[in-house]
Amino acid sequence: MADFHKADVEKLMDGVLAWPAVQEMMKSPKDIDRFDKYVEILQERVEWDEPILLPLTPALFIVAKDGERVVKCRCGHEFGDYRVNWKISALINVRDTEESLAEVYKGREMPDPAWVQLREYCVPGVVVSSRWRSSRGVVRPISIFCRISTRSIPSGWVVRCPTPPSTRTSHPTP
């Protein structure tokens, strides 16, 4: 069983692990304590103390807080109960016009706004002024208004919930 050092995993996350070492990681049997190492690294990088239970994305984690499980951003913002789609508590910027899409795509690259819209989700704000540390010693305030999801979908698309509502009263419509 392979035993990769925590420092290697950290370099991997930061995109600075040398390619031969990455290849070795890909080819070798996986280290059985990878999850623990990963969570430990993530926990060391945030400036709050709630234990991370499961990383949802590189920036959002399910954490234990006061006997509950909530979704928390690396910047400290809390989205609430992990069973409710965090997007419903996020900030959203929707590009559904030629003008707003043109800020991203130009000329022949333009998608048709009558066919598709871009929904960009950001973290609403920073509760604690967070500074994300990397293995290269770089400390940057990257968490502020971090964009954590971009969905390109036709108008009408729903934000789906972990449990599909069986009746209108049970689903978490805002």
Added chain:
Amino acid sequence: MAGLSLAERIQADKEAFAKTGNLFGLETLTRKEEDRGEYEALWHILSNLCNVAWETGCKVSSSPIAVEGGDALWGLHLPTGEAICVSRGITAHPGLLADMIKNFINLGYEDYPGFHQGDIFENNDPHYGGIHAPDFDMAMPLFYEGKLVAWASAVTHVSDCGSVTPGSVGFLNPDCYSDGLCISMEKVGENDAYYPWYERRVRSRTRTPDFVMGDARGRLAGCVTIRERLIEVIEKYGLDFFLEATQEFVEDSRRYAVGRVKTQTVPGRIRKSQFKDLAMKDKNIILGKQDVDCLMALPMELEVGADAGVRLSLRGASGTVPFGENISPTALKSGLLNGYSHIVGFDMFNSGPTAAWDVETPPSGSWANPFEVDYSASSGVAWAPAVMWMSNLYEVFGRLFQMRGFVEEMAAGAATTMTAEFAGITQLGYYLAGLTLEQASNGSPARGFADGENSAWCIYTPNADFGNAEVTELYYPILYLGRNIEPDSGGYGRFRGGLGHTAVWMVHNTPGMDYQCGDAGMRSKVVSNHGMYGAYPTFPDSPSYAHDTNVKELIDAQEPLVHDRGPAEAPTIDTAIKARDLQSPAPAPFLTPEPLQNYDIIVHPISGAQAMGDPVERDPAAIEVDLNKGWTSPRVASDIHGVVASHNGAYTVDAAATEARRAEIREERKKSAVPFKEWWTEERKKVAAKENMDPAVLDMWRSSMELSPDYGAELRSFWDLPDDFEF
């Protein structure tokens, strides 16, 4: 199992699996445990045997698709059909070939016409599990001392299958009757030779019979190679060892798939939306019903069970389309092995994992299950929606791997597949219809630790190879004016997708040639839905062409020509040449309304793959490299990535100014973003009024909601719409 017919063995295997949870009831892998060395040796010998068949078969084949592109595959199967191992090539097919062999058995062919050494069986009919007509699937039963001990299989993508338009990407086919030559679960030869009437049919009903028959002989040569070498293997290792170890290979692979999902992902449910357009209104079509734009919903719901079983659902899939973009559930499920081979299974690739993956029957009447409602639906290019649906697996598994910390296994979404086919008289004076292999060289998806690779990846074959330009020029009446890495074609994120490339062709030395810019999984109206972790997806596919040009005069005057695509807002083709008919961009897919002629120009881009992460978190040093290689534009570097760079012979990034610019971008986000609830309130009014929704969007929602009522109820519920609301 002695004394049982093959059909009875299939049934017995099914019962043993249901009872024990192990394929063939194999609770222990005895041969593996007894001698791991011999077990591994046999696996590698058999795998190599399939690769030798691929080398031989491709060389015997005639069409550039097989010979130059290697767009083919050979396999070795258990007597009951399960793939033991396969060659390199189009890994989308092992599942299809395995199901085809099982189908021959279950349809009673063992009794009539019987299975004999040297028999050749084929199918390309989607109504019997084929994927689409140009993929000719073949199987040969292999006997040892009078006993059927295995099957050899092969598939080649032929250059023309006789469909309503020339070539092999039948996106324009209006119904199955226009899909071309149909081989419906047939015995097509014996004693290692095709029947004479098989060749007559090919000569009568395909446009390139020499190529099609050449490829048929290539399939046969590869299968005979497998058979002859297999006899040597059995004589060396013994028949009992061969039969038992090969069953264990399949069960071993199932265990590997289950083990990997169990130890590297998390249980639960992930839903992933995906959409594909087919903009065909006011274009060159076959039947009136095709004068329509279509948008297809390709949703994936994937559930990993506590036992690491994987269940997939397509609830919400939209209805059939009056084009070739429909696929049977059998073919879709078989094709899943393709996605699996990229994402989960890198070891012992065979039929084993499909036992652990359960696909819920897609909604009847949808693009993924057409025939119960519309028997005549075309599957001319069934891969088109299927590969895009399967590309969801990248992001879905990428997210699952991330949750367990396996960053080295993460990948963002796939690139698209836009084909180029030519049909006409070549420079050598004969008629040719066929596909270039440009699309077999996309950028690869961004990874959790690095950018994707440029022009080195393809979703339908790990054997990514766009062929040599010089060889392509030998087959087709074209000359390459350029083949360049396409800047910014890998999305915008912390890690970008690998970049695609653009081919620039000049039509040369032909009395006339049709250019079919085909849909084998492309988009022209929408972008993909793979903005993983906040990245922007790649832009839509948009080719160009110029017909009746002044290029000859420019050559005579030694003036510059079109060698690249140029900036998005100022394409090179728009200004470098003059043309009577300039289509820039030409909304894909399309078939040119009249043949292109000498000195016409085609600009055919091949997409990059998707990016991952917030673009303002991309390492400025990586942007500097991209700027200096011409892989990103100053606008994207500045506006999307927030990088401030100066140019003095080379680009240099200003770190402090970049930090400041990125802080500004974050502030701009703060200003432009609104609380979700606020947006939902306004958007609900627009949805209820069907505002800013193209008819194609409305049609898609209508059919998705009708075919999957629970999905419709969820949509109405989310937007708080009346129970009788319809789009």
